[in-house]
Amino acid sequence: MIHLVLLSGGSGTRLWPLSNSSRSKQFLKVLRDEAGNHVSMVQRVFGQIRKVPADVDITIATCASQEYSISRQVEGAYTLVLEPERRDTAPAIMLACANLALEQKADADDTVIVMPIDTYAEQAYYDGVVKLDEAVQSGFAELVLLGVEPTYPSEKYGYIVPETPEGDLRRVARFTEKPNENAAKQLIAQGALWNCGVFAFKLGYLTELAAKYLPVNDFSQFRDRYSDLPKNSFDYEVVEKAGSIGVVPYSGEWMDLGTWNTLTDEMADASAGRVVIDESTCENVHVINETGFPMVVAGMKDAVVVATPDGILVSSKEASTGIKAQISQAAESRPMYEQCRWGEYRVIDSSVFPDGAKALTKELIVRDGKQLSYQRHAHRGEVWTVVSGAGEVVLDGLVQQVRAGSVVNIGKCQMHAGRAIGSDLHIIEVQQGEILAEEDVERFGEFWEE
Incomplete structure (x- = not known):
């Protein structure tokens, strides 16, 4: 049995004002499925997971504010584990594993694979859980990661540097976090892979680690004492302290649709809402209008225009990746619109x-x-x-x-x-x-x- 833990978190500030703390990017229906229907990133991911040729059950680790969105968009069987508070990925994964062990009664030798819930990738990426399971069960390493073969020297991603640049399963020598472009080129030449935040291990491995912080045998007690867990990322709290780490390479499409310039590349439509675009003077422009007012856009190139009850954004696509400070200054501290149960x-x-x-x-x-x-x-x-x-x-x-x-x-x-x-x-x-x-x-x- 493969236990797939999907992490659903984040406030979506990079896609403000369309997403916020209550309506995160993974629930926005801006993509299309094979039949042409509008779907969200979450719905696309679940469709791909259902096609994986293996016996896979799903646990979603998330916060209470996303419970309703998940229930509305995700069909089929899954277990929902809600964080009492947001404490980063290490405690969230420990909580999900505690639920697997103490509530779902999963075997300590079963494989657990942790993935983000909103990755945009080919089917082969999700089929890779089979290879990860085989690597974990072989005893090759305590932790096995999935590494993406880079397509360019990105400065946005962390890199996994293997001991050898070849093979379907490689030992990890070290990690490098977000290098500059020249350093990234050197890493790629050494066979380094992008770290895409996918971790695989035996359930017992992580429950033993979690027991050092919370030695309890009841899930409700574990959840009640959640604040005692270290507020740290899984990479820093677990991966960097592991005795042995392996990596399975993946070659294919993989993207983080977390910024406007990446998301608009995959959006099904160039505009949504009451929008009139002057096609004769606009080029590569995406416009979303969720207000009741009409909008006219003219004379713009390589830009994104978004208007919602939470605010208005007008930016070039290139500049949209670097306006976090401006959004923090302009955005309201509370969402102006929210869908509830x-x-x-x-x-x-x-x-x-x-x-x-x-x-x-x-x-x-x-x-x-x-x-x-x-x-x-x-x-x-x-x-x-x-x-x-x-x-x-x-x-x-x-x-x-x-x-x-x-x-x-x-x-x-x-x-x-x-x-x-x-x-x-x-x-x-x-x-x-x-x-x-x-x-x-x-x-x-x-x-x-x-």
């Missing part, structure tokens, strides 16, 4: 008044048959105005019917929830208080039984 919300306005009072206005759309969790806020009150649809609202255990025109006042620390009945429920929510943050919520499950 119950529906979606959009921030309409955020204001601070002369007397210091704060207000935030949101549009909530609760889908028919869905409900908001039973919750309360410590630092704010809310006013709900129903503008469309019908349903029920509960305040401190008392249920009332609501419809278009209904107004509900929710006090600070007051328990409340709402659900849609018969149609989608559209609510304008006005928050008032000293702290208006998504983190100011204490949830108590669902009030109504499904």
Whole structure:
């Protein structure tokens, strides 16, 4: 049995404003499948994994904010392991392996292969898990990596330097992290491979390492003490300390679609949304408009234009890889739009008044048959105005019917929830208080039984 652990993390800031902390790049449906349907990176990867000629089960290691997106996009059997907090790849992989051993009762001698969930590669890349499994089971090394044969001297990737430049399975001599172009050329001449973040090992190998930090025999205890694990990457915490490391080379298409210049090369369409492009004056331009306003683009070349509720980006494709500082300065600290298990919300306005009072206005759309969790806020009150649809609202255990025109006042620390009945429920929510943050919520499950 091969246990495939897929890591799904990251805030997607390099693809701002289309992606954010709640809508990461791997869930954006900007690619197309063989039938021409729009698919996300996650859906493309799962389609390829299903074709691997081996007995493979899947565990997804991710954070709570991505749970809904995964459930909406991934079909078939898989196990979801949620991090209590974000602590880098080493603890995330340890948590997934603890789940395999303690919850799924996997054998200590089974092969575990860790991969990013959003890699853009050929089918042969995913079929390579079979070679990795064979290498692990042969006892060749404690850890076996997958290395990509470089196509150019990249300064963006780390390099795996093998002892010998030939063979289907090579011993690793050392690693070099993001060299300059001249150094990269020398490494490639020595047979070095790109490190693509794929690790293979026997389950028992990692559970023994994790036991040094958390010596528990119960998964819930392991998860409860997650913060005791080192906040470090798997490369630094595990790989660099391994006694023996092997690498299996992969030759074929492999890309990180994490920047606008790489993503637009693979996007199915040059524009999306209310967009008019002057084809006579534009060349190699990609435009995405998620606002309700029309957009006209003219006289641009090798550029990307993106407008969403979170912000607007206009950049050359080349420069888009180096604007992290500018995005950090411009981007809001909270997402302005998010899809949730119950529906979606959009921030309409955020204001601070002369007397210091704060207000935030949101549009909530609760889908028919869905409900908001039973919750309360410590630092704010809310006013709900129903503008469309019908349903029920509960305040401190008392249920009332609501419809278009209904107004509900929710006090600070007051328990409340709402659900849609018969149609989608559209609510304008006005928050008032000293702290208006998504983190100011204490949830108590669902009030109504499904």
